[in-house]
Each structure stands twice: as structure tokens, then as C-alpha cells.
Amino acid sequence: MIDITSVFTIILVTAGIFFLLIGSIGTIRLPDFYSRTHATSKSDTLGMMLVIIGLIIYEGFTIDGGKLILVLLFILLANPIGAHALARAALHAGLKPTFEDHKKEDKEG
């Protein structure tokens, strides 16, 4: 039988996986390294958060639910920090963000 918690879990996990898919598509389509960090750090974190919140609801008030909350909080902090460190390292290594779109507009405009 499908009770209310299962319905919430199904909705949240599906939404989470949808955002993970969008994040990975962004990693492929975006032209430049710096724009790709947007895709991975933001939408992946949101997708992961939705899935784990869905699992917490499915788990209920148990020790494992508490551990899941710990996983959620850790990744909520770790993912953006990792992406920031990566972008900073790339900038320090001299990787220039590309601005082709603007260059074309300047020439035509």
C-alpha cells in the first residue's frame, strides 16, 4: 500500500535525480571550465539534497535518519567549497575564462 511518506519520497527522489541529470548535461554543454563549475556545484548539490531529504522522510525519526541528515549537511558544505577551490586553482594556474560571445558581438555591433 502506498502511504503519504512513500508518495513524498517518490516525488523528492525523482526531482533530485532530475536535477542531477540537468547538472550533468550542463557539464557537457557549457562552453568553458568556469561555467561548468556552476553546473556541477549548484545543481548537483540541489539534486543530492532532494534525494537525501526524500530518503530522510522515508526513514523517519531513527538513528539512520540522523546519519542521513549528517550526510546532507556535510555535502551541502563540501560541494561548493570543492568547486570554489577548483575554480581558484584554475584561475591561479592561469586558465582564462573565454568570452567569445562578447567578442563576436563587439565586432558586429
Added chain:
Amino acid sequence: MDSFFLYAAVILTAIIAVPAYRVVKGPTVFDRLVGTNAIATKTIVLICLIGYIFDRIGMFIDITLAYAILGFVGSLTIAKYFSSDKVNVRFDD
């Protein structure tokens, strides 16, 4: 519900192949690190789902925590290594 978690895990495994393409193709080493970060986050979620499929949730959540911490420290170390002067990965052409 178990079959739903199974389908979710299968779809997530298929999604992991997309950043793997970025890791293979990525022109610069930092693109590859972005792809690896993306795969790491998806693997974390995948381990949680597999934990629910095998009904041994307590054990798998510990695995997820350990994996998340090690993945995070690893990616920070690699980022710091590639931005140091020891590596001649320069892009200021």
C-alpha cells in the same frame, strides 16, 4: 518502494556516464576534476540508494559518509596541487 529505489539507482548509474564523458574529453585538467567531482556527488547518492535496496541502511550510510569526506579532501588536495608552481600546467599562452 524497493523497485522504485532500484529504478532510481539504475537511472543514476546511467547519468554517471555523462560526466565520465567530460572526464575523458575535458581539454584542461581542471575540466577533468570538475567531471570527477560530479561523479563523486552522484556516487554518494547512489550508495545511499543501494543501501535502501539491500535493506542495510546503517552500514551504507557510514560508507557514504566516509566516501564523501575522502572525496572532498581528495579533490581539495588535487586542486591545491595543480595550482602550485611545482606543476607546469600553465594556460597563460
